[in-house]
Every structure is written in C-alpha cells, then in structure tokens.
Amino acid sequence: MENYYLSLVCIGCVWLVASCNVSTSRKQTDLVPKDSVGQLSGREMPVQEVPMLLLNKLGELYGDNLPGVVGFSVESKNCPDFIGGIYINDRDTLVIQIKGDSATVRQRLEKELQSKEFIVEPCKTYTQKDLFAINDKLVERWRALENTSVMRNVTGAGVGTHDIEIHLIVNTPEKRREFREQVMDSPAFRFTGVETPVENITVGVNDTLGVAIRPEYTVYSTESDSVKFILYNRSGKIIHCGERHFITYEDVGGVWRELPINGNFVDIGYWVADDDYREFTAFLYPKIHSNPPGRYRFFYEVTVGDHREGARLKMMAEFRLSDNKKELEQATKTPLPVF
Structure with missing residues (x-):
C-alpha cells in the first residue's frame, strides 16, 4: 500500500548537547590578526576558526584521542582537574570553565x-564535568523507568553549558514534582515544555x-491511547508524506488549542501511489493528560507530485x-470518500 525512504533519523530519547557548539552568527569576513593567536597559525583567519584551533591545541595537550582524531573533551581521562567545562x-569565543x-x-x-x-569562566554552580556525571545517573534511572507513565511524559534531556534541560510533554508544577x-532530583535540572496548551x-x-483523509472511526473514547x-x-x-503531525482540540470555551504530544518524530519519507492509501496512527497520551470529550482535529502535510x-x-x-458508553458502542467506521 505504501513505500518509504529514510531521509533522516532524529529520535528523541536522551540526547547530549555537545560541549562545544560553533556559532556562525558572525560574517565569514570577520578576521582575527594572525599575531593574536600566537603560533597556532601563520595567517589571518575567520573568527570562527580560532576556537577550533584552540580546541585542537587542547586536544594535543590533554586529549586521549585515537591517532588522526583532533579535538578535546572534558571527559578525556587526561583532562586536568582545573578544567571543568568548555564551550563556544x-x-x-572559546570559554573554558575552571x-x-x-x-x-x-x-x-x-x-x-x-x-x-579565550575566556576563563570561574565555576559558580555546576561544571560540565559535574553535569555529565549527573546525566549518567539520569540515564540509568531513565532506562529503569522507561515504560512508566512518568517517563512517557519526557521527550528528551540534554547536557548544556550550565544545566541539564529536561523536556516534558506536560510541564506543569505537578509533573515536575512527579519527575523529581x-x-x-537535582538543582541542575531545568524543565521545558508546555504548561498550558497553546x-x-x-x-x-x-x-x-x-x-482525502479520514479517521477510521468518527468517535473514540476519551481513554483511547x-x-x-x-x-x-x-x-x-504520487503523494509524498512523512510522520510529522499535530492535533488540536476545542476546549469548553470554544477555543481551539494544541494537544500536547511527543513532537519528536522519526523523519521517514513515504510515498503513496495513485489509487492507493496509507494507514497511520496518532497517539493521544491519556495517561499523561486528560482528554476532554468533544471535537478534535488531526493535521498532516502531504505533497502531490514532485516532492520539491x-x-x-x-x-x-x-x-x-x-465518555458516553452507549455512543461508543454505536460508533461506526467512517465512510470511504467519494471521488
């Protein structure tokens, strides 16, 4: 019924934000005088190259990389104790937490x-070394509890420069307390996500x-997964489509709001041939948030013909x-579209 191709896999589980993120906010024409980086280079260079050269130099001094591999990580066994983190x-500009x-x-x-x-940043709270150690413990807890409702509310966690971001589908005080x-629990945690549906x-x-697109049934239970x-x-x-979608619902005041769901999708491209169809499933997360009776809308983008x-x-x-038992018992399949 359908074909597919893998364009890019982006799975939201536990991700680690690398210690160094190169910013490209400056123009490539911005230059640093060659004497300002000592003997690292004998030429003028774009400012974006300077921190990478310094990182490579740190790697030569304190790294334990394989031959031919350049760069530096605070997780290197040769990293000195006075270096607690590093980022751009x-x-x-290279920032070294000390x-x-x-x-x-x-x-x-x-x-x-x-x-x-480079900039020297005295550590006032957590170094990246501290954060990586905390994150290792978090990963262990995640694996132990991954099939529980509290962890189904978590879409990802990442080590940043000064904290660990934990993204929740529902980010209310109650859900944060439940997680902790x-x-x-750690003061290093910073929670993100939707507290009130937008x-x-x-x-x-x-x-x-x-x-045409149709739900299999016109009505489902408020407890449906x-x-x-x-x-x-x-x-x-040919139709081209993927996994990405979103759902809205009409609240008691008649306002349409976006239903909180896991927005991390495996980015697989599908194609549906003419005179064919594709079935797919959207999750409602009733164990994370209550879904009130009423109207809902499912949105899904497709491209007809050339995918570009x-x-x-x-x-x-x-x-x-x-939530009406009799209505649910009488639910019928949605009629096929007439072309």
Missing part, C-alpha cells in the same frame, strides 16, 4: 595555548485534488472523543 559562546584561582589558570593556559583569544520524586486555530482540508487515520490518493500522481515542487496540502481530519 555566541561571539565565537576551578581554582582564575588568574593562575589563565596564565598557565595562555602559555600552553600560545594565545589570549519518582525519577531523580491556542491554535489552524484549519486544513479533508478532501482536495483527489487526496491512539486514533487511526487513512490517507487516500486518487490524484493521478509539487502542491503542498495541509490535510485535516476531524474526529470526536466521548
């Missing part, structure tokens, strides 16, 4: 790196240009959730 800031006397450490680093083009009590008045089409949808193709061309230049359509399928 938004001004394309423990101890900053003046003494800076003097030593200037001599070893043969450069002054049942999973792990307003979203997006609309789409359910039938156009020979393309998922809803199945069917995309029909009678366009005369074809017509892009925002398809929308409306369905209902109900």
Whole structure:
C-alpha cells in the first residue's frame, strides 16, 4: 500500500548537547590578526576558526584521542582537574570553565595555548564535568523507568553549558514534582515544555485534488491511547508524506488549542501511489493528560507530485472523543470518500 525512504533519523530519547557548539552568527569576513593567536597559525583567519584551533591545541595537550582524531573533551581521562567545562559562546569565543584561582589558570593556559583569544569562566554552580556525571545517573534511572507513565511524559534531556534541560510533554508544577520524586532530583535540572496548551486555530482540508483523509472511526473514547487515520490518493500522481503531525482540540470555551504530544518524530519519507492509501496512527497520551470529550482535529502535510515542487496540502481530519458508553458502542467506521 505504501513505500518509504529514510531521509533522516532524529529520535528523541536522551540526547547530549555537545560541549562545544560553533556559532556562525558572525560574517565569514570577520578576521582575527594572525599575531593574536600566537603560533597556532601563520595567517589571518575567520573568527570562527580560532576556537577550533584552540580546541585542537587542547586536544594535543590533554586529549586521549585515537591517532588522526583532533579535538578535546572534558571527559578525556587526561583532562586536568582545573578544567571543568568548555564551550563556544555566541561571539565565537572559546570559554573554558575552571576551578581554582582564575588568574593562575589563565596564565598557565595562555602559555600552553600560545594565545589570549579565550575566556576563563570561574565555576559558580555546576561544571560540565559535574553535569555529565549527573546525566549518567539520569540515564540509568531513565532506562529503569522507561515504560512508566512518568517517563512517557519526557521527550528528551540534554547536557548544556550550565544545566541539564529536561523536556516534558506536560510541564506543569505537578509533573515536575512527579519527575523529581519518582525519577531523580537535582538543582541542575531545568524543565521545558508546555504548561498550558497553546491556542491554535489552524484549519486544513479533508478532501482536495483527489487526496482525502479520514479517521477510521468518527468517535473514540476519551481513554483511547491512539486514533487511526487513512490517507487516500486518487490524484493521478504520487503523494509524498512523512510522520510529522499535530492535533488540536476545542476546549469548553470554544477555543481551539494544541494537544500536547511527543513532537519528536522519526523523519521517514513515504510515498503513496495513485489509487492507493496509507494507514497511520496518532497517539493521544491519556495517561499523561486528560482528554476532554468533544471535537478534535488531526493535521498532516502531504505533497502531490514532485516532492520539491509539487502542491503542498495541509490535510485535516476531524474526529470526536466521548465518555458516553452507549455512543461508543454505536460508533461506526467512517465512510470511504467519494471521488
């Protein structure tokens, strides 16, 4: 019924934000005088190259990389105790987090790196070394509890420069407390995610240009974990689509809001041949947040014809959730579209 191709895999589990992120906010024409980086280079260079050269130099001094591999990590077994972390800031400058006397450490680093083009940042809270150690414990807890409801609310966690970001589907005080009590607690944690569902008045089409989308049933239980949808193709061309989608619902005040879901998708590209269809499932997460009875809308983008230049359509399928047992018993499958 369908074909697929893997374009890019981006799985949201536990991700580690690398210690160094190169910023490209400055123009490539910004140059640093060659004498400001000592003997690292005998030419003028874009500012973006300077921190990378310094990192390579640190790798030569303290790294334990395999032959031919350059760079530096604070997790290197040869990393000195006074270096607690390292990153590149938004001004394309290398920042070295240090423990101890900053003046003494800076003097030593200037001599070893043969450069002054870096910033020494005294550690006031957590170093990256500290954060990596905390994150290792978090990963252990994650694996032990991965099938529990508290962990299904977590879409990812990442080590930053000064804290560990934990992203929740529902980021309310109650959910944060639940995480701290049942999973792990640390002052290093910074929670992100939606606390109150945002307003979203997006609309789409359910039938156009020979393309139609329908829910399998017109009504589902408020306790349903998922809803199945069917995309029909009678366009005369191939349809290109993926996994990404979102859902909105109408609240008691008549305002359409976005339903909190896991927004991390495996980015697989599918194609649906003419006179064919594709079935797919969207999850509703009733064990993370209550889903009130009422109207819901499922949104899904497709491209008709050439995946670069074809017509892009925002398809929308409306369905209902109900807590009425009799209504649910009488639920029927959605009629097939008429072309």
